[in-house]
Amino acid sequence: MPLWYNEEQTEGVSFGIKIKEQILSEESQFQTIDIYDTYEFGKLFTLDGLVMLTEKDEFIYHDMIVHVPMAVNTEIKNVLVIGGGDGGTVRELTRYNSIEKIDMVEIDEMVVRASQKHLPFTASKLTDPRVNLFFEDGIVFVKNAQNSMYDLIIVDSTDPIGPGEGLFTKEFYDQCFRILTSEGILINQHESPFYPQFSKEMKRAHNKIKNIFPISMVYQAHIPTYPSGHWLFGFSSKKFHPLEDLKSPRWEMLKLKTKYYNSDLHLGSFALPTYVKEMLEEE
Numbered sequence: 001m002p003l004w005y006n007e008e009q010t011e012g013v014s015f016g017i018k019i020k021e022q023i024l025s026e027e028s029q030f031q032t033i034d035i036y037d038t039y040e041f042g043k044l045f046t047l048d049g050l051v052m053l054t055e056k057d058e059f060i061y062h063d064m065i066v067h068v069p070m071a072v073n074t075e076i077k078n079v080l081v082i083g084g085g086d087g088g089t090v091r092e093l094t095r096y097n098s099i100e101k102i103d104m105v106e107i108d109e110m111v112v113r114a115s116q117k118h119l120p121f122t123a124s125k126l127t128d129p130r131v132n133l134f135f136e137d138g139i140v141f142v143k144n145a146q147n148s149m150y151d152l153i154i155v156d157s158t159d160p161i162g163p164g165e166g167l168f169t170k171e172f173y174d175q176c177f178r179i180l181t182s183e184g185i186l187i188n189q190h191e192s193p194f195y196p197q198f199s200k201e202m203k204r205a206h207n208k209i210k211n212i213f214p215i216s217m218v219y220q221a222h223i224p225t226y227p228s229g230h231w232l233f234g235f236s237s238k239k240f241h242p243l244e245d246l247k248s249p250r251w252e253m254l255k256l257k258t259k260y261y262n263s264d265l266h267l268g269s270f271a272l273p274t275y276v277k278e279m280l281e282e283e
């Protein structure tokens, strides 16, 4: 009997991946952590039965959440990552020699330990000397952080149910604004535009952020294992415009080999389908 991982992405849509075996299943204080080995996607990591990443397509998400802001401000030195316990975001950040400090605040230490054991490539740079791991709630961390501490904040969080809920609130975005420098950039994983229960959250988040940051835009990527495969990210900033301030030649001089991100795609990722643009204009 073949084994399948099945995720009810909506009440009427189920997404399945054939699995070789289940490698891990544990209950943390916050959520259920499962890791499977699959035929098509390598290892699959889920929280509360929802896909967080697979080894085959995680490069798309992590390229887009990191290289987009880094190519807009190549001088970024201090970075805060909220969530991201699998280490993929940190891995991409550590490729920049110019970055001096990365604080990563993950609520669930068990996610980090499971990733280090079973997703070694994704978690490979969590031991980089520039990385400081904090196991606490990102909401509390930003409240206690000093003004103007970070050049970049990346919110690599779960969806707004469970522990990730508070990371989609106005209070949280206000704190992010406060602790960013005058050149600061905030990047959010922003849900999918396609199914209403996801797009509803994206619209709510975008409406809150655009009232706080002078520049707030949305960009997209194709992530096969996320609901609908069409995923959005938010780019907000106190100073930099993600297109007008893109430093393509400077970024290309760094000669980072990326599998998804490139300068043309950077520009293209901000060109949104009409229905998404209309959603973003709705109050």
Ligand code: AAT
Binding pocket: 047, 051, 052, 053, 061, 082, 083, 084, 085, 086, 087, 088, 089, 105, 106, 107, 108, 111, 136, 137, 138, 139, 156, 157, 158, 159, 162, 163, 164, 165, 166, 167, 189, 226
């Ligand atoms: N890198 C892609 C994987 C993730 S996982 C998101 C992480 O956010 C999880 O490890 C979770 O424990 C952590 N997290 C959730 N809430 C908080 C919080 N309040 N403070 C700190 N960390 C938190 C992102 C997947 C995106 C899925 C899209 N469908």
